[in-house]
Amino acid sequence: MFNLVKNELMKIFKRPGTYVMIGILVIIASIAAGFIKYQESGNEKAGNPQWEHSLKQETESSKKQLENSNSRLEKDYLKRQITINEYRMEHHISPEQKYSLWGFVTDASQLIQLAGLFTIIVSAGIVASEFSWGTIKLLLIRPIKRTKILLAKYIAVLLFALFLLAVLFAYSTAIGAVLFDIPDKASPYLNYYNGKVTEQNMILHLMIYYGLNSVSMIMLATMAFMISSVFRNSSLAIGLSIFLMFTGGQITNLLSLKFSWAKYVLFANTDLMQYFEGTPMVEGMTLPFSVMVLAIYFLIFQLLAFYVFQKRDVAA
Known part of the structure; x- marks a missing residue:
């Protein structure tokens, strides 16, 4: 299995497009840092003693x-x-806290959506491209089970997603340290959940924040992977996944205004931060409920992908 995953990662990183994606992520983070630094300079505020x-x-x-x-x-x-x-x-x-390294790392987390877009592109093409290029026959004649081949491809997608998140976190931390203040003692993050406030270490908070914000990316990448496996069409997988990425939340939000069953829709549950920094989309929703719904959708996507890939005839 290790060699299969390694082989899939080599395929991903041999494509020039992969490095273009990484470059775009780094460049946009740099532009955001420069813009915020420009706004911060000349806008220094003294702390309010009467806060x-x-x-x-x-x-x-x-x-x-x-x-x-x-x-x-x-x-x-x-x-x-x-x-x-x-x-x-x-x-x-x-x-009232002065803008610092940790503030920029938090703001840079908005680029997780861009990392998700790139992950969807890779996920949508990792299976469909084998069919379009005709290399799927060479892959399947090897004495390896189809389930192992498909699992290796999915693990490679997940590792690529984690790699993009790591690049974003590490680079935003590095450029934030250069351009903004590094506080000697970071103020704790005040975490609100179930009516109670607890203090959370800022670094731990940021890791959790990045993790929870990446749930939507992983679910959409999994859906794109399923579409790619079932329909062998990367364009369909990319187009549909990106469309739902940008509109799924808004459509679900409109449905939630009139229908309580909207809480069972995938996009009502992908934003787990709504339980810590917002309000659940539908009354009665809880964090365990959303985790359960996400797990069900995840299993459905995987079962469809593996079942169809296992049964598919590639002789033609």
Whole structure:
């Protein structure tokens, strides 16, 4: 299995397009860092010594707004803000922090979507390209089970996705350290979950943040892999996956306004950060529920991919 995965990774990294993708990711991260640095210079703000008083006023205002609100989403948001503000005042943690390395690494996580786009392209072509180039026959005449061949390809896709995430995290950390301040002691991240606030180490938070934000990337790459295996068409796999990547969340959000069954749609559950930094799309959704739904979709995608690939006739 190791040699099969190694062979698939060699195929991926022999393509010039792979290095173009990595280059684009690095260049866009560099442009973002330069732009933020330009905005930061000349926009230096001194800390507000009266931040506790301001935060208290903001909290009182939020409480009044909460009493008059009829929107579930607004209520959940206000409850979160009130709880965090009260925790800050109780533990004397100022919300006004100078922009630093960790702030940029957090902002750079928006590029996970771009890394996901590149992963979809690789995932969509890793099986379909074997059929279009005619190399699938040479691959299957080897005394290796089809399931092992397909599993090796999927593992290679996952490793490529992890590689892009590692590149993004490492490069954003490096350029952030060069352009922005490295705090001697990073302020803890205030994690809000189930009505409670806990302090979380910033580095640990960023690793979890990147991990949770990459769930959507992995699920869409898995779907693209399934389409590629079932229909042998990389264009269909890329086009459909990218379309759903950009529109799936919005369509599901519209459905959730009228139908409670929208919580079973894949795109209502791919954003696990909604349980920590937002509000669940549909009332009643929980983190374990979303994990279970994602696991079911994952199994469906894999079963379809492996079943069709196993039964497919490639003699023609």
